[in-house]
Amino acid sequence: MALFDTIRSILGTNATADATRDADPEDLFGMSTAYVTMEADLGYDHCGEAALCFSDVDSTAFQDAVDEVEAILDAGELETGTGYHQYADDHGYRWFVLEDDDPEDLVTSVHFAADTFVENGFGSRLLAAVFGFEKPEQxxxxxxxxxxxxxxxxxxxxxHERDQQAEFKLQSVLDGELEVESDESYWYPLWPDARGRHPWE
Structure with a gap:
């Protein structure tokens, strides 16, 4: 199966059919306290970036929604200094990539962007929100x-290898603080285009 089809299957149609609960942009605010736990309990600093991945659709209404997201992020950049840019990957997906030294601002910006898509009737186009962390060598x-x-x-x-021991450690520490996916077959890796880069690069 091609990588594009795999992503579509795991984060797209199969996930929709097998959904255990409705996605809710309010869930993203759980990351606000998770940032603290990641640093205090696990030694990870936030990487200063987060991203929202969505699938495109050729319609004027959808482009209007994208334009509205951009307007909100423009306003946020003036108010909080949260920068952003768009990225189109090789698999046909688009990303809003947020940059800020304050993790609270990142969470808020990703939430506003996701909520805007939902309010405009395009919640089904949202695939994933990704929050990055780092510590030496990982x-x-x-x-x-x-x-x-x-x-x-x-x-x-x-x-294209995963540190499953580290992933299970993250699950054990954050489960309960975050709504963690219980079916590990849905823990799909979002590989970057080149080693050592973020999934949104």
Whole structure:
């Protein structure tokens, strides 16, 4: 199965069919306290970036929703200094990538962007929100699947390998604080285009 089809299957149609609860952008606020736990209990600093991944659709109404998200993020950049840019990956997905030294601002910006899509009737186009963390020699991510309404950990190691021990450690510490996906088959890795980069690069 091609990588594009795998992503679509795991985060898309299969996840929709197998959804255990409705996705809710309010779930993203759980990451506000998770940032503290990641640093205090696990030694991870936030990487200063987070991202929202969504699938495109060729319609004027959808482009209007994207424009509205951009307007909200523009306003946020003036108010909080949260920068952003868009990224289109090789699999046909688009990303809003947020940059800020304050993790609370990142959470708020991702939430506003996701909520705007939902309010405009395009919640089904949302795939994932990704929050990045780092410590010496290791990067880790919490991924929120909008199709499953749950988070899961992703810790890349080497070339398309995963540090499953670290992922299970993240699950054990954060489960209860975050709504963690119980079915590990949905812990889909979002590999970056090149080793050592973020999934949104």
């Amino acid at each position: 990067s880790a991510y919490w991924i929120y699947s909008f199709r499953r309404g749950a988070y899961y950990p992703f810790v890349p190691a080497g070339d």
